[in-house]
Amino acid sequence: MSLTSIELFTPQLPFTSHSCAFRIAAYQDSDFATFAQPLPAKLSRAVAKRKAEYLAGRYCASQALKALGLPHTIIASAESRAPIWPAGIQGTITHTRELAMAMVCDDPAILGLGIDLERKMSLKQEQELQTQILAKAEQPAFERLGQVHACPLTLIFSAKESIYKALYPVVQRFFGFEAACLVEHSDNQLCFTLTETLHETLPQGTRISVYFQCNDELVLTECCLRADV
Template identity: 50%
Template sequence: MDTLCSYPQDLTFTPQLPYAFYSCTFTNEHYTDSQFTTHKIDFPAKLNNAVTKRKAEFLAGRICAKHALQRIDIADVQILSGEDRAPIWPQEVKGSITHTQGIAIAMCSRDTGIKGLGIDVERFMGDEQEKKLQTQILHPEENSTFSSLSLTIANPLTLVFSAKESIYKALYPSVGKFFGFDAVKLINFTSRELSFVIVEPLSAQLPVGKQITVRYQLSKNLVFTECEYK
């Protein structure tokens, strides 16, 4: 398993946000526990009984985080997980990790002007899966905007799902509790950005009506989304 491949062949986009970024490919079939030692990443006890897929994803994500941190001159730091499974970044860092079916990505920044970062990569859902999950992912009031989006791109639900995942990751450190897909709704879009508005009060700094922008890119069968909270 060559988890140190910087930019896998099917990941043909580059991030729009100006922050440290690293990606790698990995395969579950070639994973071994010894690779944690090889890459100098602590093996967490909570993975003792985990399936191989989960272990490989965790390792690949931490490898990406390690290299992204090195790009902002932070070395020899272990990115542990909280009880909520969210990565625990160094105090002065905002960051995010994502993985899907053999691809892992991490992004991080020391920029004091941002309060949170969220990224997400997904492979396109099939048409039947999108139809099945639509009511779980969409807010009832965003159906009209979603219908317009579906006229411009294929697999629109995968994109909205990924965008809401990135929003969650970016806002969660400030909100401090779980919130669902219906806490935000899609209100506008361009060829590179989606605009959402908060429709449930999340915190004093994240009231109803606050708008959130998500940048996105589509490449082959992948969607990649990025969200920064300032």
């Protein structure tokens, strides 16, 4: 399997990123050795899709870390499946349908990073999945977003994925989509408030902003948790 570096988007957060394209049909287990990444025992019996996505994500993370000046790095996974980054590094990985991306930073003021790539949902999916992703309190903001974007639910879903990734290093536990409520948006940001206290530094009512951009097929969202949030 080849991993082809590409520029999917220009990220809005000022951190180092790397993205690539790959073909699941071309995957074979020897690809891990080719790219100097170990095949985790947990994935030994996984389907090719899962292995290819994991490898592509770790490859992007390794390339982003190299751009920061770090040597080749193996990014293992915790029991929670969250990536284990080198000391002093915050990072995040995402993949969707044969595309992968990673972002890293070494700024001590950044407590967590989250990015998420999504293929745009069909209109049918946008309609069918609203009750699973949206809370009633988000409906007004969702409708306003839908007046200017054709895929508002995809944007919100992706943003909540990015929020989870960015906050997890501090929260250190699972929390659901209902923990963040969309309240407003601008041309390139979605603004959420926390509906519950996730950590002593993240009380109910905390505002979380997520950058977003999209093209004809994809949505990218980006979130970072700063020490002064």
